[in-house]
Amino acid sequence: MASSSSLRGVTVPFLMILPLLFVVAALPAEVTVTGDGILLPSCKTVGGGSTYFDVQFCLDALGSVGAGAGARSYRDLAAVAVGLLTANATSTSVKINALLRGGGGGGKVDAATARCLRSCRALYAGIARRQPGCAAAVRGGRLGEARSSLEESAAAARRCEDGFRGGNATSPVTAEDDAAFKLAKLGVALLGFA
Secondary structure, eight states: OOOSOHHHHHHHHHHHHHHHHHHHHHSOTTOOOOTTTTHHHHHHHHHHSOSSOOHHHHHHHHHTTSOGGGOOSHHHHHHHHHHHHHHHHHHHHHHHHHHHTTOSSSOSOOHHHHHHHHHHHHHHHHHHHHHHHHHHHHHTTOHHHHHHHHHHHHHHHHHHHHHHHHTTOOOTTHHHHHHHHHHHHHHHHHHTTO
16 A cells, blocks of 8 residues: 555554554464464355355465464364454444545545545444454354454455445545455355364
8 A cells, every 4th residue: 555654654554464464473372383273175165156255365365374284173263254353343444544545656536436435434443343253253252253354354345345336436545445345254264164
């Protein structure tokens, strides 16, 4: 994400990584990294038959933080997916706020786009509010609760994107919406095997 302020260039990536540090720190101490661990077979299992994401998305997402290879269970991998969704919600909210302020690189957005972005801002705030409870549910073994939270987050990301189509506006957050949707569905799929 380009920014005119070098401080923002450092702050936004830090904010995106911060929740992941909590996820990795919450993994059991006895987790050891041996080869590919369960990452590749798990991604083949959940991504091979998914209509929402593919094996490569799973590998790229979970492998992006290095925690995927050290996971010992589907639940560990689901915790990483929840952390990535948290980071996505945080960075997407920052981007939406910048766009609404006219600092998104493309100047001021038109009225229809601004209306949709305000709706998306509320939807992503809901995702961000759900994430601590979702992470706690995964850690605590309340998998049904975690799945329900992730499904709500997937639906929110989809509603954000659908709002632009319904409002006859071009979405500047299509990639972020797609990633949030896929990360939430990845978490649900992993929890299905936990």
